[in-house]
Amino acid sequence: MAAPKKCVLITSKSASLHNDILGGYIDDYVGLIEKQYDILWWDDFLKNPELGLKVEGALIGPGVRQMRLPENLDKFPNLKVAANFGVGTDHVNVKLYNSRGIKISNTPNVLNNAVADHAMGLMLAAARNTVEGHKMATDPNCTKWPNDTNLGVDVSESTLGIVGMGKIGMKVAQRAKAFDMKILYHNRTKRSDEEEKSLSALFCPKLHNLLAESDFVVITCPHTPDTDGLFGDAEFDAMKKTAILVNVARGKIVNQDALVCALTSGKIYKAALDVTYPEPLPRDHKLLTLPNVIFTPHVASATLRTRLKMISCMLENITAGIAGLPLPNEVHAKE
Numbered sequence: 001m002a003a004p005k006k007c008v009l010i011t012s013k014s015a016s017l018h019n020d021i022l023g024g025y026i027d028d029y030v031g032l033i034e035k036q037y038d039i040l041w042w043d044d045f046l047k048n049p050e051l052g053l054k055v056e057g058a059l060i061g062p063g064v065r066q067m068r069l070p071e072n073l074d075k076f077p078n079l080k081v082a083a084n085f086g087v088g089t090d091h092v093n094v095k096l097y098n099s100r101g102i103k104i105s106n107t108p109n110v111l112n113n114a115v116a117d118h119a120m121g122l123m124l125a126a127a128r129n130t131v132e133g134h135k136m137a138t139d140p141n142c143t144k145w146p147n148d149t150n151l152g153v154d155v156s157e158s159t160l161g162i163v164g165m166g167k168i169g170m171k172v173a174q175r176a177k178a179f180d181m182k183i184l185y186h187n188r189t190k191r192s193d194e195e196e197k198s199l200s201a202l203f204c205p206k207l208h209n210l211l212a213e214s215d216f217v218v219i220t221c222p223h224t225p226d227t228d229g230l231f232g233d234a235e236f237d238a239m240k241k242t243a244i245l246v247n248v249a250r251g252k253i254v255n256q257d258a259l260v261c262a263l264t265s266g267k268i269y270k271a272a273l274d275v276t277y278p279e280p281l282p283r284d285h286k287l288l289t290l291p292n293v294i295f296t297p298h299v300a301s302a303t304l305r306t307r308l309k310m311i312s313c314m315l316e317n318i319t320a321g322i323a324g325l326p327l328p329n330e331v332h333a334k335e
């Protein structure tokens, strides 16, 4: 007889925030999880808190704040591993989980291509006025295309500054190389000569040097205490007035007041943001009113194939954690 399935906790069925573990693809996700595990839904736990005793693994993520797991850890004495839906774990109190003997994992690598694709998409959309063009082309009152107004800017042969040359940054560089871009990067550490050569990328130890030269600046670094508010007034002052900023990392890396000022005063030309702080922005937030910003709702990794890979990766970590084995993608608490 097959051993009974172990139990994992996931977010509430009713949750529909953009970044929910189950947002959008419920059947595919649940099907994958149910092949291996019994599911305890957060809603059902709230109705029967004693069910928490069965839970050995949890799927957690940035969009599941209504699943108040950290505040309820006492109710999950058998929880061994919590797998985060995404690579960025800045929202996870790793120390707190670890202090209860619970390991944390993330989903590196599987989303690099999707996020890099999205960064290129935002860069192209901002540069070529794709959103404005769509509005014009579908405007019921439009009877004539305006002649050459609202010209775009070239992505090809421009200079790209990549802030954060980790795995996602490198994927952006690969794509930018195919656009004949000059590629600069800023990173804590210089990449090897071979990597730089293969990407045709030049290291800028000083962020401001990169900012001064770049037509496009793409943020792909993690959000850490060191990168919190990395882009403020001084950084926007250092950028070209014609520059376009793309952020596919975390909203808090950019000081949003400084960004509003930069976009309204002409310090920079445009921004294309997949991430903000908070998410979503309050509907009356100044950034939402500016004509020179385009947004996507934190969906850089959100393709069905990538999301299913992310869930598979989470399940691998949960399986290892429940078995008491080292996690393939353990995230350790920062000192």
Ligand code: DGY
Pocket: 019, 062, 085, 086, 087, 088, 089, 111, 301
């Ligand atoms: C990540 O991987 O951190 C993405 O932001 C998905 O949430």
